Amino acid sequence: MNERVEVARMITTSSRITPVPAAAVGTKFCDTLEIDREAGRLYAGDNWSGGVDVFDIATPVARYLKTIKTKGGFYGVAVATDLGKVFVGLAGGHLGVIDIDPASKAADTVVARVDIGAKGSADLIEYVPEHRKVYAGMHADRFVGVVDAVTHAVVARIEGLGPDVEQPRYNAADGMVYVAARTSNTLHQIDPKTDRLVATFDIGTPCDPNGVAIDPKRNIALLVSDKHPLTVVWDLARQKVADVIHGSGGGDGAVYDATVDLFFGAHSGMTGGPVVGIFGGDPVRLVANVPTTKGASWVVYDRAHRQLYTPAYEDGRPALFAAPLPPEAML
Numbered sequence: 001m002n003e004r005v006e007v008a009r010m011i012t013t014s015s016r017i018t019p020v021p022a023a024a025v026g027t028k029f030c031d032t033l034e035i036d037r038e039a040g041r042l043y044a045g046d047n048w049s050g051g052v053d054v055f056d057i058a059t060p061v062a063r064y065l066k067t068i069k070t071k072g073g074f075y076g077v078a079v080a081t082d083l084g085k086v087f088v089g090l091a092g093g094h095l096g097v098i099d100i101d102p103a104s105k106a107a108d109t110v111v112a113r114v115d116i117g118a119k120g121s122a123d124l125i126e127y128v129p130e131h132r133k134v135y136a137g138m139h140a141d142r143f144v145g146v147v148d149a150v151t152h153a154v155v156a157r158i159e160g161l162g163p164d165v166e167q168p169r170y171n172a173a174d175g176m177v178y179v180a181a182r183t184s185n186t187l188h189q190i191d192p193k194t195d196r197l198v199a200t201f202d203i204g205t206p207c208d209p210n211g212v213a214i215d216p217k218r219n220i221a222l223l224v225s226d227k228h229p230l231t232v233v234w235d236l237a238r239q240k241v242a243d244v245i246h247g248s249g250g251g252d253g254a255v256y257d258a259t260v261d262l263f264f265g266a267h268s269g270m271t272g273g274p275v276v277g278i279f280g281g282d283p284v285r286l287v288a289n290v291p292t293t294k295g296a297s298w299v300v301y302d303r304a305h306r307q308l309y310t311p312a313y314e315d316g317r318p319a320l321f322a323a324p325l326p327p328e329a330m331l
Contacts, residue, residue, distance in 0.1 A: 015323040017293070018062045020049055030311040030318045031254065032124065033300045034077040034086070034102065041065075042300065042309060043086055048318040052077065052088055054108070054321060055320055060305045063091045063322050070096050070110040076125035078134060080149055087134050088151070089125045093118030095136055095147055105224030112152045116145035124211075124253075126168040128177065131192045135168040135177055135230060144179055144188075146170060146195050156195035159187055166210045167253070173216040178236070180209035182226050185214075187234065201239050207232045211254035213263050222256065222263040222279060225249040231273050233284045245286050248277030253298035262287070262329060266299040266310055274306055278329045288326045296321055 011327075031212035040058030052070040072149055073091035080087065084101030090113070098110035107134045111250045115123055120140030127134050127149060136145040142163060146156035164182035168190075171178060174199065179188040187196045203209065203223065209232070220242060223232040230249040235242040250269035257264070263279040267289075274296045275289040295318075296310035302322075312321035 015321060016061065017312055017314050017319045017321050018055065018064060019317050019319040020046070020053055020064055020067070029245040031075050031307060032077045032298050033311060034079045034180060035300050035302065035309075036079045036081055036086075037303065038081050039100070039102075040304070041100075041319070042047075044311060044320065045077045045088055046318055047074050052086065053318070057302055057309070058303070060307070062309070062322060063318075066108065068098055068108055068110065072096070073121055075123045075135070076127045078127040080127045080129065082129055082152075083132070083149055085149065086128060087125055089122035090138055091121045093120065093122060093141070093145075095122050095125070095134060095145070097152055099198065101330075113145050114152050114154065116147065116154055117157065118143070118145065123165070124167040126177065128170045128192055129170075130170070130175075132304050133192060135170075135190070135192075137165040137179060139165055141165075143182055158190055158195060158197055160197060160330050162186065167212045169214050169221070171214045171216055171219070171221075173219040174236065174258065178212055178214070178221065180212045180223065182208045182210055182261075185209070187221075187223070192238055199239075203232065203234070203241065203253065204247075205232055205241050210252045211265065213256040213265070214252035215256050215258070215261075215263070217258070218282065220255050220284065222265060224251045224254045224265045224267070224285070226252075228267075230275060231265055231279065231286075243283060245279065245284070247273060247286050248279075248289050251277075251297065255300060257301045257303065259303050260300055260301070260306075260325070260329070262301075264299045264301055264308065265298050268292070268295065268297040276310065277321070278326070282331065287329050290323050290326060292323065293321050301325075
């Protein structure tokens, strides 16, 4: 017990917060993060500053660079390194496209706004490089919009998904896209070759998933529970619950990183305070809870410096929270 307390204290005291300058701040809200590992940049969809915040993470200490201004509310962010673009889910059913090619005259500007045809927001999104498409969960409109990442044309509208469409994720193991649906407590399976709904799986265990992260090697997914202090491990081969892990839950986003073979779940609603739940091993188990801060509803992993980043609030302003990967997570 004493060892666990000491680890938690060490993590907290060695964490850092990088604020966004007051001059950039607008309306209160910060959602999703995404890393461009080749460029050493982190992008944050940020309604506080009215755009996408860009941080330099080439060193262990993040540095705010700029805010790329655009219109609308900001939700999911996806980096398409191969195309030199960042895609952003926007309010009003739009997908924003940002040019991040440093050699381009339009670098770090919004070059397109794609109307997906919805009343509500384009929420969480996924870029699938194998098909060069962006899958956007149209949260309140009960469908997934599919956009050609090269031409920016809307190529499909996948209907019949029910309310509260959340995170789409691509699974390289079976070539399918999986989409979490919170209210119906289901996981939808979409074939990106045809952009058709293949199946809908009832999770059964109370989960109400927001975030999805996939390990294609073992063909398993981690489902982040919206309301419950638990996390579901889903077997994508058998399409059933493999395990229910208690002790970490109540969050939004999740990611998997193959270099450390770990899942990370952003559990900002965890009983006792916000944490990033770290899951690993075979079978998957809870390895550690890293204490975070208010607003830490998403998480990304910086491979170069072995640390976690989450959104944060600092002195009433948006910020970026950083914490090292704890020793017990280095399996």
